[in-house]
Amino acid sequence: MRALTWNGVNDLTVERVPDPQIINRQDAIVKVRLSSVCGSDLHLIGGYMPAMERGDVLGHEFIGDIVEVGSDVHRRSVGERVVVCSFFGCGQCWYCQNDLWSLCDNANTNPGLTELTYGQPLGACFGYSHALGGNAGSHAEYIRVPYADHGAFPVPERKAGRRRLVELIRPKAPRMAQRLIDDVFDALDEQTVVVPGTGTLDIVIPSLAASLAAVHTQRRALEAQINALLEAHPLSPVLTSMPGVGVRTAAVLLVTVGDGTSFPTAAHLASYAGLAPTTKSSGTSIHGEHAPRGGNRQLKRAMFLSAFACMNADPASRTYYDKQRARGKTHTQALLRLARQRISVLFAMLRDGTFYDPRIPEDVELAA
Known part of the structure; x- marks a missing residue:
């Protein structure tokens, strides 16, 4: 089809x-x-x-x-x-x-x-x-x-038109069928409907529109302030050099991660973001690794959306994603693994103060 x-x-x-x-x-x-x-x-x-x-x-x-x-x-x-x-x-x-x-x-x-x-x-x-x-x-x-x-x-049956109604009535009133249906449709055409409250809407809707316009103006002003603060930050060029990291994502990274010095390794940062697999264990057994449900949701969401945004902009990221799909991973699983890989790269960038390089750093341990 x-x-x-x-x-x-x-x-x-x-x-x-x-x-x-x-x-x-x-x-x-x-x-x-x-x-x-x-x-x-x-x-x-x-x-x-x-x-x-x-x-x-x-x-x-x-x-x-x-x-x-x-x-x-x-x-x-x-x-x-x-x-x-x-x-x-x-x-x-x-x-x-x-x-x-x-x-x-x-x-x-x-x-x-x-x-x-x-x-x-x-x-x-x-x-x-x-x-x-x-x-x-x-x-x-x-x-x-x-x-x-x-x-x-x-769906209810289609409304009968003028011709259909005439055909239905003609067996009962062969001489009057056409005139009766014409009278019915003329009466329908003269009917009007008044919806209560429409006068009030003339007052309420312009007021709501003005409030919405004011909110948009405030958002634009706030966005301009965030852009100015971000541009003034010394790590801004480092963060935004990474494909898929724009103003919003960079702002989230600065708020949640800072300069990265509070995280000893990339694995610690990935765990904080909820992108590292967790091991479920009891007092007697270990049940293997599972997808994490904790972590900083704001950072996790930012890294996930960033990974999605960069797939078609960064050949290295696309190659990594395609490799995961070839291994049988679902779309979501592949994106999460890409986000995990990117957070390792991000850690190395913050640690060394270097711009993004599409090559995967050899000294950073990636998720399996």
Whole structure:
């Protein structure tokens, strides 16, 4: 089938991709009839949403016809026209039972990434990066809809037009059918609707807009102050020489790491950032290394987003990432390992006061 795919920042193409298949017994396959472009799609196109991969299909607002259902789908059936929520949930967990569908515990197959980025695991969304499940989007001919019983809603029959109503009434009133329908539509055209509160909105909305404009002005002023302070800092040229480290990331690094002298080794810095594997042990056994859940979340998030941003800007980082993927690591695992590798390089830069060199320092021990 044909689909709109993301191939990089500001790079979208219509490509031939495999047709979706039933993977879970609660899935449905929907033939897309209408798919809307959401403003949040701009975040994906501009590269502001992490965890996008080349070939990902966009789109999360759509309507279509069900063409296939899994064996555990009981509320929906083949042939139904449905509108589907952009976020979807299992319908069984605590969040879904309390109508907090975007926080579903089960729908997102990669919750660790949003927990790392936002401090809270999120649910799953169509066509919105692997951080939200890596589900193919709706800008395609067909789409797989997980948990179809809970996220796909039937669309009422289309409204009957003037001609259809005449055909329905003519058997009962053959001489008056056309005139009756004309009178009905004339009466409908004369009806008006008054929405209470619209007058108040004329006062509230300009006030809110002015407040929002003031906030933006304050943010710009604060950003200018941060830029000035950063440029005056002696370590600013060192930090910003590293691909993927801009003003915000450099500011986070200076606040959380400083000049790096409080960390004896790169491993200590990685542990502080929550990027070093931890060993779970009890009184009688050691259970091996696991992904850390602690560390400085602000620093961890900055290093993760920095690693994501530099993949297409720094050949050395891309090579390291591709090597990890070739070893069977997932997208998130490879990014975390790249972040761990970069924090070792960062430590060496701060220790020696040198600018970024794409070659990996030989005297820095990297994560396995």
